Amino acid sequence: MPGAAVVPGTAAAPRTTAATGGVAAPGGVAAPGSATVPLAVRAGAPAVVPPPAAVAGLEWRPLGAVDIGGLTDLVGRIEDADDPPYRTSAEEIVEYFDSGHAWSAMGGWDATGSLRAFGFVRVRHGDTSLLRAFCSGGVDPLWRHRGAGSAVLDWQVAxxxxxxxxxxxxxxxxxxxxxxxxxxxxxxLIEARGFEPRRWYTEMRRDLSLPIPEVPLDRHLAVVPWSPDLDDAVRRAHNRAFGDHWGSQPHTPESWRQGRTHFAPGWSFVALDRSSDRAQVAGYLMSGRYEQDWPALGWTEGYTEIIGVLREWRGRHVATALMTEAMRAYRDSGMQYAGLDVDTDNLTGAVRLYAKLGYEVTRTSAMYTVEI
Incomplete structure (x- = not known):
């Protein structure tokens, strides 16, 4: 759940955004003139950031890996109360502490020693042309409306x-x-602190009981199962495909392998072009299996984590072939739906493609930012 909403509850950010070709609206830049003003000046960072304000009778201290059990229990209580259409697994909570990010976290404990509120800030090491601090956190339902959420958010921003x-x-x-x-x-709460909506995302699903079309490809193109020996070539292809995607940053080999707790290799595919002596990655689709979400959703689904097609192969039905192959894999595993999340401002025609394939909107979310 990295990047999830702050308070009063927890809410997942798009786990990944499906984009055919990895091209969306150019952007990801800060306010005009920022390139000429040092970040240390623009950010207005305080020299010292104290713990959140002492409110609601909570004692604040840094969170660490030793607190994973209490954090897992707290996130479970929050999600049981708020009943979002997903659940955060214990494995995903462990990923909060991964080495691919610089992270800082605070927790608030009550007098009995129970964790009642938390806040994370995570900055990915691999970010280069755009630096992002992702905030996530939540407050126990029994401790809301006492100022804990505001205190956590103020600490996170600072x-x-x-x-x-x-x-x-x-x-x-x-x-x-x-x-x-x-x-x-x-x-x-966040708008009062200067956050503005920057991007909107749409969650979609496709009924797998409906016929799945066959998609013919050019003679030298073929969709093959994902395999470990193709993984780094897919990473490099992803960096190329998403190089001009709004806000995207390149993946290192280390960051590419992180966050794969629920990666489903058997539901993931690569489109290869074998027109030359050396096969080239033309496109790829990677899936996740989030079984912990299914009771909250009310259905089972195979989830398309990310799909990309490189520029040279766009307009040749590669994305459609990858998606229909994944649909068949989901269906053959007994799934009821195929699911994905898409940036609504995507300029590649992704939303139209998904609708044409039978996907329907289930919910939406937004990314709010403070630009520095």
């Missing part, structure tokens, strides 16, 4: 500014919060 400067890099930067539809209290 710490986010500080951590962006600590990267030592000079680039546009932003502090990011993702918000699910219907989270009006959270929206008011």
């Amino acid at each position: 710490r986010g500014r500080q951590m962006l400067v600590e990267t030592g890099k000079e680039a546009p930067a932003r502090i990011v919060v993702h918000v699910d539809e219907g989270m009006d209290a959270l929206t008011r």
